[in-house]
Amino acid sequence: MIFDFAICAHVQSAPSATQDVAMSVEARERRQPWVLLAPALGAVTLLLLVPLLFIVVYSFWLRSAVGPDTAGFHLDNWQRALTDPFYRYILLNTLKIAAITTFFCALLGYPAAYFITRSSGNKLILLLLLMLPFWISYIIRTMSWINILGSSGALNTALMSMGVISSPIQMLYNEATVILGLVHFLLPFMVLNIYVSLDGIDTNLEDAATSLGATRWQAFTQVTLPLSLPGLAAGGLLCFVLGAGTYITPLILGGPRDAMFANLVFEAIITQLNWPMGSALSLLLLIVLGALVALYNRYLGMSQLTKGLG
């Protein structure tokens, strides 16, 4: 009888042990990605989330006229950031400049990306040329426009030596040059994203469309363009977000009135030493741009963006 029980217990425990082993393997497999992700998550938490939390806390403090800021929970900075027409005007102007920049990046970037995709043999060289500007400091690249468009810059000198103009034309230090500087900075991001998208399209599709009677233009507008829209959108998002967050370009190429929202953040924190207000303003910009990214993710997904960046 005792022996029977023992056999019975052994028979019952065998599947349970197998189950345990299976469960522990499953648990380990579930844990493994987190273990691998832990360093990255730790870095993001320490270097991004914790500082962001500090900024959030700071945005509720108050600046004192002299001396250290007043800690506490005050909504004054947020109230001003959200209701003051000055901040609204600069924010809208920033979004407008970013939108115009994105439009020109798309307009100039699409043909360039199309050309690179369709070129045979020298793609790598063209892509390398596209990446070349990244090897030079962004500030230097922006300042180079002063030597091109300045009163004694290359363009004015050329026009005057050809007799087209008698005195230099004032081309610098206005909103147009700010947009020009931003397009110069952001164009490679747009081209790369569109290129990745175009490169993934089967060229036979265009051939099939033309063999069915479509003109080259119709084949492009009805087949290639729609298929490449995710890349265009990803490039657009990158250009818009990066453009809206810049402050160097208006500082170097803008006139007295030209400023973007990031300039206000810079001034609040660095010039006025008003860290609480600067924190509220930087969070406001983050929220606006974050909402745009969320919208993009909702309708188009982030996968195209990571493809472009990769």
Place this chain on the structure above:
Amino acid sequence: MDNTKRYERLLERFRNGDLDRRSFLGLIGAAGVAYGVQTPFARMAFAQDVTQVRFDGWGGVVSEAFRRHAFDPYTAATGINVVDGTFAGGDEYLAQVRSSREGEYNIAHLSGVFDYARYVNFGLDVELNLANIPNMELVMDALTNAFRGITPDHLSAVPYNYGTTGLAYNRKYISDEEMREKGASILIDEAYKGKIGGWSDWRTRLWYAALQTGQHPNDIQDMDAAWDAIRAHRDLALKYWGSGAELMSLLAEEEIYVTEGWSGRIAALQEQGHDIGYYDAPNSFGWQECLFVIKGSPVEACEELLNFMLAPETSIAVAEGQNYPPALDGTKVDLGEKIPTLPAYDPTGTLESLTFADPVYWNGNEAEWSETFARVQRGF
């Protein structure tokens, strides 16, 4: 044990096969953690054993002169190294200091009275023992008195140089006579629309707005008129410059014909052969710079370094390099040939010909005026 030696010993054991890879990496990691954990406390423990002092300034020729005439002799005499840092602007530097740990920054070449008052307000000052800085005897009293107005019972800085922010103009387009006749109002003259510049600093904008509206810069009664003058200047200006290099570039490239400018930078342009005039209108903006010792610094070591920096040979070399007169009294020290020719130089040692900003007045209004200027600048 020194950490480098620890690493080398472990590496040798690992290479000899006495240590497996896992143990080697574990021990290296443990050593790193131990070092990271103990370092902040070790700093406190070694606080009295000063091995280095950090100095932050404007870089360029000034740094070179400091290195050659003050830092190297100081290190040779004391064994204390001087770490030489630079900053682009006083506001930015103050933001860095405020977010740093005490003792990280030691001596800074700051704007004399504004920054002195701001640092004191933030509790970043120390009490210097002037007996340890004998070269202070050679400094003009007029410059030191400005600091004593803020901290009557002690000093946290020594004056170092002074200058003015006057009117700089291209003589090809604007004559000396026209400049003297129009003074500060030339910056709001429609005739030069699109060829006018200005510093993006709110204090300078308001100072010149006061001059343009016939008010004393240290007692502006009609603020509306002053803001209107700033608006008028904004609408006529091509560009607000943000650095000395940008100021020089705008004038040298003839992007602008007239602006207010720093006396030393304009002297540098003149040295380069550009026909740029410089005019200090009545009540032109005078200022001084100081060497400020920041709270948490090894004060005695800093005092000794300040004495080296104030030595006539160092002060004169720095002054000749940056084109700003030194704080040394010309009636007590032979300042050589070049310095008496520099713009803003006062041979009397009293500085009565210059108008300095009243720090209590200006810093007291800083919060309101700096913010209002940000709005006015953008068309509000």
